[in-house]
Amino acid sequence: MTKLHIRANTFTLLQTITSVGLSAMAWVVTGVRPIWNGSQPSERQRIYFANHASHGDFILLSACLSEKVRARTHAVAAAEYWGKSRLRRYIAEDMLSSVLIHRQWTDEAENPINIMLSVLDQGHSLILFPEGTRNTTDEPLLPFRSGLYNLSMARPEVELIPCWIENMSRVLPKGQFLPVPLLCRVVFGPAVTIAPGEERRAFLERARQTLLALDPRPDRDD
């Protein structure tokens, strides 16, 4: 069973150092700045969902949140990748305080929805990449997996905030480990809610289109 490291509402010393250090690095490399376009910074419980092209995505998104919000916000990451070795698991859980879930699971204890719900039930927020994997295709955004819908059905009071992360696929493409310094912005859009009676597929596609609409330079082709 996935061990949850969430015990308190504040970071451990190691997590504070990691989070401040990574945010500073994100600023030096990408000059990252948040654009609040339809929502405002807030301490209320949220699921931030974003496009995913690079390991840097989560760092960039967290760098746009206040220190207080960051301490109560956990990225959801794939256990298949981050649980592979003890070092990776240590980085993911102890340093970045992310939540590991299995994309393929059999044991009910590994059910990703239950794990994510248990985090929400402690009053914490999540960062979710609903494409399910890093996007390396020419498509700007892959179809969403169902997690977003299931979580929102179960906890409708939690706000779903779309976050478009710009340029990160150019800064740190999949398979590279040294980032190229390029300017990045994170555009936070208006909260999305499931309409009464809205069907799963329809909702996921609407959430995807809302995220896509935030791209400040949609005509770019790289």
Next chain:
Amino acid sequence: MPLPPIHETMILIAGLVAVLSTASVTAGILSWRAPKPLSPTLTNLTQRINAWWVMVVAITVAFFFGHAGMTILFALISFAALREFVTLTHSRRSDHWVLLGMFAIIIPFQYWLVWTAWYGLFTIFIPVYCFLLMPAMTALNGDTERFLERVSAQQWAIMISVYFVSHVPALLTLNVPGFEGRNLLLIAFLIITVQGSDVLQYIFGKLFGKHLLSPKVSPSKTWEGLVGGLAASSLLGALLSFLTPFSPLQAAVVALVACLMGFLGGLVASAIKRDQGVKDWGHLIEGHGGMMDRADSLVFAAPVFFHTVRYFWSV
């Protein structure tokens, strides 16, 4: 190397503080009298003046750290400018290592050449060796999609943001007889006249501007602004001749040439931004946009100023 005489330096700083204080007080009075909420123009004016304070403080601090401070400051300016240029232009995943090399190798090496005053390699490293090796690397990668566009954008990026910008601290390497140990003042002269000219052209344009100079490229540049701004900045150059090895008349002519180049730099930068469909290069400096929005005129002025001084004054 010693710092330049404290006398000139103090006059310079006092002058800048006086000008900026006047600007801040004027903007403060205007904002106080204006109907609330403030118009975007007035808010932007205040932001710009505040950013000028920050820039003047940064340059002053670098100034007091001498040649090392100035070289590092301009290496950082190159970094910010290159980041904006590369962000704006087209690149592909296969360009990753070339782009990385521009930041991690070309910038440090070019500024190391400035620091060691290796003039021969300084002038040809980027326009010859990088020009040839970067596209060679791209070709070896085997990705030919929009090849010429990609390599051209890379060449422009390092010429504009690294090569030309590095000519500002390179002024420190010139040996002007009778002017030993005072080269930092040449940098002050260049920056004040060229940046002053930008502001003066803007003010003359707002006051008297009627005839657009190049409406397709920039809707704000007028003939009246250009002529008035250049005349005023030549005068400013003559007034600042005490900082330089130039006579007042020579200083006026050198300032005129530098500011004319600066104007052309702004025009070219506008054309690039228009082509790429953006208004500003970035968001680094509140109210001004990006580093390149502020440095575009300096980029064109610096190499011409450098070679003018080198040819006519240095040995």
